[in-house]
Amino acid sequence: MTKAIHFLPDEKNHEATRLLPYVMAVMVYLSALALMGSMMLHKGFGDWTESLSNRLTVQVTTADQETRETEVRKVMQLLRNTPGIEHVRKLNEVEIEQLLEPWLGAGNVTSDLPVPDILDVTVSRAVDINLDALNAQISKISGNIHLDDHQQWLGRFLRLMDMVEYTALGILLLVVMATICMVIFGTKAGMAENRETIAIMHHLGAQDSMVARAYQNRFMIYGLKGGVIGLLLAFVTLISLIYLSRDLASGLVKVPELPTVEVGILLVVPIIAAAISMLTARITVMRDLRRMV
Amino acid sequence: MIHFDNIGMRYGMGSEVLKDIAFNLKPGSLHFLTGPSGAGKTSLLKLMYLAQRPSRGKITMFNEDVTAAKREDLPKLRRRIGVVFQDFRLLDHLTAVENVALPLRISGGKGAEIEEHVEELLTWVGLKGRMKSRPPTLSGGEKQRVAIARAVIKRPDILLADEPTGNVDPAIAKRIMHLFVELNKLGTTTVIATHDMSLVEEIGADRLHLQEGRLHMIRAGENTPKLKEEKFDSLAFDSGKLDQKEFGPKVISGDDMS
Structure with missing residues (x-):
């Protein structure tokens, strides 16, 4: 391994690249x-789908109170006798009001608002229930009883979740590509600015790897600096957004929370930025130097 | 030490700036490289310090065919060559000490050892009080001495100097030239490109004379012949046949440089 030799001008005199850490900060931000949004x-969708995946909802919408109560009893009996159904519970008035x-x-x-009776049904995850057969049996009790297994909803949600994740991944890839292009441009500009210095180093017997090391170290620091600044700004932004959404959500939607483990993963983003920056600078310098004598 | 065999060199698609160059410099020899501006002196030196490759022919240095050497093998050869550039080519953002220390650092020398060695040499060339100064604050003569110190710090096997006295007054020029002679006596093969014929005559070494890209050997004490290069073939010669005594080198001490 070649030793790092200080031969480049100080960063502050490096016109071509001294703004690079700030651009890196924007990229990391x-x-x-x-990443965090995704x-x-x-996690939010995951919790939601998890909570809905073993639940069925039965609504009894018959207008007549007495008939409805009879139908509710019958359907609860049917459900309790169905293998795979663990628990059937009728929501009380307070719970319906809260919904x-x-x-x-x-x-x-x-009290005069016509609201249906709602049954919350918990299904065993171990047993696969034939929902079509169950629906047919429920229909025999009354046409005003509706079974909802949330699958249509969940399907849309999963598609949305996938879409959001792919979009985030796409954004991430674009940002990484833009960062690589920027580092290549910065490295080339830095080399053009110090072409004479590099030529002298070569005449004195410096290997390409020595020259590359000086640049890769410098660009690694740019990446690290920018990465830390960008990540801090991203945290501030997200915490602010979560704080604001708590005020606005009013219980309609669940307020997202910062997942602890995933946030921990984000702490390596500046290191990744530094690594990308360092590797790109090294490859760029080595490729450019190979064209020299 | 340096053997050129039928060398031709051109830049890009241009005409040849060096034509049919052939010579052999023995280890420990000293030669001047003379010729009018544009004759190809700097190009010839570039070939010697491995900054250019010839368009044709074969160069052997340190018993290696450097024309066929791989790019990654060149640094270790370059480390055996000290070069004093016409325009010094110091790194302006480094101090005199740091500039002179570069060849040692590149070769993997240790910090304290390097510093001691460099300071000793800079003191010897009369720059004791200017060690922490950066090139832009140094005079032409001081820069020249820093450049020379950088070239010789590793006791190179070959020392090449391109117009080393072009930017300094006659008194300093004389001292610098004597320093080269001193180094040559210590065994360094030396080639000095210069226009200063008075210094050439004073030192009295053989000359490699370039005119319009062709090389002519002029022995010490001979006058420059009127050359019609179209009619002359380049001369291949062996510097080992020369009488080294004729160079008349003067030994100088460090005090002489201050």
Whole structure:
């Protein structure tokens, strides 16, 4: 391994590249936001789908109170006798009010408001229930009973989740590519600025790897500096957004939270930025030097 | 030490700036490289310090065919060559000590050892009080001495100097020239490109004379012949046949350089 030799002018005199850490900060900021957004949504959707995946909802919408109560009893009996169904519970008035409040506002759910009876059904994950057969049996009790297994909803959600994740990945790839292009440009500009210095180093017997080491070290520091600044800004932005969303959400949607493990992963982003910057600079310098005598 | 065999060199698609160059310099010899501006002196030196490759022919240095050497093998050969450039080519952002220390650092020398060695040499060339100065604050003569110190710090096997006295007054020029002679006496094969014929005559070494890209050997004490290069073939000669005594080198001490 060749030894690092200090032969380049100080960073502050390096016109071509001294702004690079700030541009790197912007790149890391964008990629960290994309990553964090993706991870938060992934976790949020994950929790949601997890909570819905073993649940069924049955709504009994018959207008007549007495008939409805009879139908509710019958359907609860049917469900309890169905293999694979672990638990059936009818939501009480307070729970139904709580479900409606985010849409109608607190205190606006009056007793004369026609609301259906809702049964919350917990299904065993181990048993595969034939929902079509179950639906057919429920229909025999009444045409006003509706079974919802949330699959249509979940399907849309999963597609959205995939879309969001692919978009975030796409943004990340674009940012990485832009960063690589920027480092190549910066390295070439830096080399052009110091062409004479590099030529002298060569005449004195410096190997290409010695010259490359000086540049790769410098660009690694740029990457690290920019990475730390960008990540800090991304954290500030996200925490601010979460804080604001808590005020606005009012219970309609679940407020996302910063997932601890994933946030820990983000701490390596500056190191990745530094590594990309360092490797790109090294490859660029070595390739350019090979064209010299 | 340096053997050129039928060398031709051109830049890009241009005409040849060096034509049919052939010579052999024995280890420990001293030669001047003379010729009018544009004759190809700097190009010839570039070939010798491995900054250019010839368009044709074969160069042997240190018993290696450097024309066929791989690019990655050149640095270790270059480390055996000290070069004093016409325009010094010091790194302006480094101090005199750091500039002179570069060849040692490149060769993997250790910090304290390097510093001691460099300071000793800079003191010897009369720059004791200017060690921490950067080239832009040094005079022409001081820069020249820093450049020379950098070239000789590793006791190179070959020392090449391109117009080393072109930017200094006659008194300093004389001292610098004597320093080269001193180094040559220590065994360094030396080639000095110069226009200063008075110094050439004073030192009295053989000359490699270039005119319009062709090389002519002029022995010490001979006058420059009127050359019609179209009619002359380049001369291949062996410097070992020359009488080294004729160079008349003067030994100087470090005090002489201050």
